[in-house]
Amino acid sequence: xxxxxxxxxxxxxxxxxxxxxxxxxxxxxxxxxxxxxxxxxxxxxxxxxxxxxxxxxxxxxxxxxxxxxxxxxxxxxxxxxxxxxxxxxxxxxxxxxxxxxxxxxxxxxxxxxxxxxxxxxxxxxxxxxxxxxxxxxxxxxxxxxxxxxxxxxxxxxxxxxxxxxxxxxxxxxxxxxxxxxxxxxxxxxxxxxxxxxxxxxxxxxxxxxxxxxxxxxxxxxxxxxxxxxxxxxxxxxxxxxxxxxxxxxxxxxxxxxxxxxxxxxxxxxxxxxxxxxxxxxxxxxxxxxxxxxxxxxxxx
Amino acid sequence: xxxxxxxxxxxxxxxxxxxxxxxxxxxxxxxxxxxxxxxxxxxxxxxxxxxxxxxxxxxxxxxxxxxxxxxxxxxxxxxxxxxxxxxxxxxxxxxxxxxxxxxxxxxxxxxxxxxxxxxxxxxxxxxxxxxxxxxxxxxxxxxxxxxxxxxxxxxxxxxxxxxxxxxxxxxxxxxxxxxxxxxxxxxxxxxxxxx
Amino acid sequence: xxxxxxxxxxxxxxxxxxxxxxxxxxxxxxxxxxxxxxxxxxxxxxxxxxxxxxxxxxxxxxxxxxxxxxxxxxxxxxxxxxxxxxxxxxxxxxxxxxxxxxxxxxxxxxxxxxxxxxxxxxxxxxxxxxxxxxxxxxxxxxxxxxxxxxxxxxxxxxxxxxxxxxxxxxxxxxxxxxxxxxxxxxxxxxxxxxxxxxxxxxxxxxxxxxxxxxxxxxxxxxxxxxxxxxxxxxxxxxxxxxxxxxxxxxxxxxxxxxxxxxxxxxxxxxxxxxxxxxxxxxxxxxxxxxxxxxxxxxxxxxxxxxxxxxxxxxxxxxxxxxxxxxxxxxxxxxxxxxxxxxxxxxxxxxxxxxxxxxxxxxxxxxxxxxxxxxxxxxxxxxxxxxxxxxxxxxxxxxxxxxxxxxxxxxxxxxxxxxx
Numbered sequence: 001x002x003x004x005x006x007x008x009x010x011x012x013x014x015x016x017x018x019x020x021x022x023x024x025x026x027x028x029x030x031x032x033x034x035x036x037x038x039x040x041x042x043x044x045x046x047x048x049x050x051x052x053x054x055x056x057x058x059x060x061x062x063x064x065x066x067x068x069x070x071x072x073x074x075x076x077x078x079x080x081x082x083x084x085x086x087x088x089x090x091x092x093x094x095x096x097x098x099x100x101x102x103x104x105x106x107x108x109x110x111x112x113x114x115x116x117x118x119x120x121x122x123x124x125x126x127x128x129x130x131x132x133x134x135x136x137x138x139x140x141x142x143x144x145x146x147x148x149x150x151x152x153x154x155x156x157x158x159x160x161x162x163x164x165x166x167x168x169x170x171x172x173x174x175x176x177x178x179x180x181x182x183x184x185x186x187x188x189x190x191x192x193x194x195x196x197x198x199x200x201x202x203x204x205x206x207x208x209x210x211x212x213x214x215x216x217x218x219x220x221x222x223x224x225x226x227x228x229x230x231x232x233x234x235x236x237x238x239x240x241x242x243x244x245x246x247x248x249x250x251x252x253x254x255x256x257x258x259x260x261x262x263x264x265x266x267x268x269x270x271x272x273x274x275x276x277x278x279x280x281x282x283x284x285x286x287x288x289x290x291x292x293x294x295x296x297x298x299x300x
Numbered sequence: 301x302x303x304x305x306x307x308x309x310x311x312x313x314x315x316x317x318x319x320x321x322x323x324x325x326x327x328x329x330x331x332x333x334x335x336x337x338x339x340x341x342x343x344x345x346x347x348x349x350x351x352x353x354x355x356x357x358x359x360x361x362x363x364x365x366x367x368x369x370x371x372x373x374x375x376x377x378x379x380x381x382x383x384x385x386x387x388x389x390x391x392x393x394x395x396x397x398x399x400x401x402x403x404x405x406x407x408x409x410x411x412x413x414x415x416x417x418x419x420x421x422x423x424x425x426x427x428x429x430x431x432x433x434x435x436x437x438x439x440x441x442x443x444x445x446x447x448x449x450x451x452x453x454x455x456x457x458x459x460x461x462x463x464x465x466x467x468x469x470x471x472x473x474x475x476x477x478x479x480x481x482x483x484x485x486x487x488x489x490x491x492x493x494x495x
Numbered sequence: 496x497x498x499x500x501x502x503x504x505x506x507x508x509x510x511x512x513x514x515x516x517x518x519x520x521x522x523x524x525x526x527x528x529x530x531x532x533x534x535x536x537x538x539x540x541x542x543x544x545x546x547x548x549x550x551x552x553x554x555x556x557x558x559x560x561x562x563x564x565x566x567x568x569x570x571x572x573x574x575x576x577x578x579x580x581x582x583x584x585x586x587x588x589x590x591x592x593x594x595x596x597x598x599x600x601x602x603x604x605x606x607x608x609x610x611x612x613x614x615x616x617x618x619x620x621x622x623x624x625x626x627x628x629x630x631x632x633x634x635x636x637x638x639x640x641x642x643x644x645x646x647x648x649x650x651x652x653x654x655x656x657x658x659x660x661x662x663x664x665x666x667x668x669x670x671x672x673x674x675x676x677x678x679x680x681x682x683x684x685x686x687x688x689x690x691x692x693x694x695x696x697x698x699x700x701x702x703x704x705x706x707x708x709x710x711x712x713x714x715x716x717x718x719x720x721x722x723x724x725x726x727x728x729x730x731x732x733x734x735x736x737x738x739x740x741x742x743x744x745x746x747x748x749x750x751x752x753x754x755x756x757x758x759x760x761x762x763x764x765x766x767x768x769x770x771x772x773x774x775x776x777x778x779x780x781x782x783x784x785x786x787x788x789x790x791x792x793x794x795x796x797x798x799x800x801x802x803x804x805x806x807x808x809x810x811x812x813x814x815x816x817x818x819x820x821x822x823x824x825x826x827x828x829x830x831x832x833x834x835x836x837x838x839x840x841x842x843x844x845x846x847x848x849x850x851x852x853x854x855x856x857x858x859x860x861x862x863x864x865x866x867x868x869x870x871x872x873x874x875x876x877x878x879x880x881x882x883x884x885x886x887x888x889x890x891x892x893x894x895x896x897x898x899x900x901x902x903x904x905x906x907x908x909x910x911x912x913x914x
Binding site: 047048049050051054077078079080081082083089091094096097098099100102103106114115116117118121122137138139140142143144145176243244245246247248252253255256257258261262263264270271274275278279299 | 322327442444452461477478
């Protein structure tokens with residue numbers, strides 16, 4: 001009997017020690033709720049929000065940006081323009097690989113400053129090949145270099161997007177105007193879409209993005225360039241906060257050679273239609289059947 | 301993949317917005333199209349002098365500063381009006397053309413087309429177009445040349461770059477530039493330089 | 496029989512048995528608990544500091560966690576290699592110890608689910624994955640299929656284990672209609688969990704290294720290597736440590752299975768290697784990187800050759816006549832091939848799918864210390880579940896954990912049965 005009670009005492013001691021050790025192991029989580037509100041935790045999917053819900057969410061996000069970054073910003077829920085299908089084309093004959101587009105993207109879309117992240121990667125490829133294996137993104141010499149051509153790659157807004165198919169929770173989807181978007185407040189960060197994308201178009205927020213308050217672009221939209229939370233996916237949205245208000249994407253405006261052509265593919269008089277109908281165009285990795293809306297073309 | 305596309309389409313039917321009015325924004329009112337105008341840079345009708353400003357950029361001087369009117373008589377020659385020096389900064393690397401191929405000999409403030417018709421400096425793109433037809437066509441169709449503003453002219457205007465903003469008229473091939481810095485992605489091992 | 500009273504009694508006694516033992520047991524459990532807590536701590540740091548604390552990047556966006564996920568799903572599926580002989584071929588000796596396989600399935604699935612969860616950037620939103628609560632992208636996303644089959648396999652095996660142990664606890668014979676249909680279902684289901692896991696990868700057209708029809712067969716066969724190999728080792732530990740008289744017969748059956756699956760696995764790897772290298776082209780880049788190194792980058796080369804060497808040596812040992820009489824030789828083979836498969840379908844399969852990247856950038860990956868801590872923690876947690884399950888099963892089958900009926904009946908001698 002005495003032995004049994006000794007055992008019980010030992011067990012109780014063990015359980016107490018175990019619980020204490022567990023609490024100690026979990027202690028780092030105490031720092032977490034700083035950036036985590038109950039409203040955010042319970043927020044429904046973007047498509048399940050009513051207009052009123054959406055307004056509340058937008059105001060909350062604006063407040064969070066002010067609290068966490070010290071920046072006053074306006075976040076809108078910018079929706080597609082009816083009867084618009086966006087298309088983008090890039091002239092490989094004139095691109096010089098200056099990365100001005102990538103730089104403009106970095107600034108416009110409130111990317112993390114430390115990583116100099118951008119939705120655009122520019123490949124330098126030896127002439128005589130369009131094989132990506134012959135390319136590099138790491139060049140730092142003056143451009144255009146003789147014997148090299150340049151190929152910027154960003155999200156192709158595929159009509160048959162593998163990233164959309166694989167997402168287990170519909171956190172990413174294709175909008176009526178063709179743009180593939182991410183609900184940054186619904187994504188669980190499993191990164192299956194990043195594995196599925198054949199164009200390296202998606203980025204993960206490995207850390208909380210760091211941007212000085214004065215550098216934050218205050219003109220923001222829920223589905224595009226608002227400062228993303230840690231642990232979620234992000235991607236190029238053809239600058240929908242600009243383009244859905246009729247403006248040109250930031251990367252196009254920054255291009256010093258005019259290599260970029262953007263517009264509404266449903267408008268027969270649009271520039272993008274003229275390029276698609278008259279130029280020698282191709283899409284990247286056409287064999288994968290992704291049906292991109294981002295086209296490359298040549299002058300000659 | 302077609303199977304999955306079909307499935308996606310099938311399932312997309314009941315996966316829309318709880319509030320369907322949120323799916324689209326308001327339609328754009330059919331306003332008269334705004335203009336798409338060409339930006340005329342100040343460098344047009346000017347020439348670089350050997351002097352530099354505090355940023356190291358050459359200080360330009362307008363052609364009209366010296367060439368005040370038609371004819372050789374109209375040349376205003378000041379103390380530093382050495383024509384050799386004044387035009388010395390110009391390196392002519394434009395398909396073996398001579399100055400007078402573009403510049404009007406009887407009035408240096410103007411240009412002239414191949415048929416002799418005189419042309420204001422501001423209309424220089426017409427002159428470019430007479431030799432560079434395909435580029436001019438592409439430009440007109442919006443497939444050549446940079447721009448800023450609106451793709452949707454119902455909502456706002458657009459400003460097109462002028463030819464000379466990328467192609468200096470006397471040496472049209474754009475110079476090499478240093479690229480903007482690349483992204484510094486997290487890597488465990490250094491990425492290869494070339495492969 | 497009043498289940499409302501006897502089932503809580505079953506659970507209470509199970510907790511009692513699970514926390515009671517000699518010093519070796521306490522030492523083993525304390526060690527595992529400590530390791531599990533190290534993992535918990537590492538994970539907590541990762542949640543707060545971001546996935547950037549791992550060595551993963553936008554180029555190699557899955558690493559050691561998903562590698563172990565793939566392997567543990569295989570381990571769970573491999574447990575079925577005890578179930579098939581026991582129930583389809585009515586192997587009596589195997590039938591007596593089949594609960595070991597079923598408990599392994601439970602522990603391995605739990606580990607697999609943990610490995611997925613520690614890989615999430617936003618674990619606070621994991622509820623988005625729950626059918627009904629979140630927005631379940633079924634049937635389009637293969638990951639939703641994985642949630643369904645893994646959850647289902649866990650429930651099926653929990654039911655089988657729970658039912659068998661509970662009826663034994665009550666001193667009754669299990670009724671076939673309450674478990675046999677589930678056992679049959681679990682066999683088909685075991686194949687499905689690993690097929691779906693393979694489809695996660697092979698369905699991605701943008702990753703040529705994974706985009707191969709042989710991936711699912713490879714997964715299944717390598718699961719039928721790792722599962723039996725683990726069980727052979729586990730059974731011998733159980734009969735030495737817990738003094739349970741397990742005969743050699745089930746071990747020989749499992750080794751017989753291994754003799755075939757180890758070779759089949761090597762054959763499938765060989766087929767893959769031939770196809771990759773004989774046809775060539777840029778699609779071979781990943782395989783070149785894995786086996787030979789590419790442009791001076793060769794972090795995975797030692798790993799894959801170790802795996803191939805381990806699996807080949809295991810095959811030779813298992814085929815030799817001596818391994819049949821000397822079990823220690825077979826044990827070495829099992830340990831070698833277990834590690835070999837762990838490398839081959841973990842680091843040797845997940846990582847090269849990302850190297851080079853889809854834009855052919857060569858960014859390598861090697862797990863860092865934090866990732867190792869999380870992984871060791873999850874393995875420790877899995878072993879805790881497995882150990883406790885086995886301990887409870889041993890006590891019940893030995894008749895030491897029996898339902899005490901209110902009217903004290905004389906204790907019947909325990910019906911024949913091993914673990």
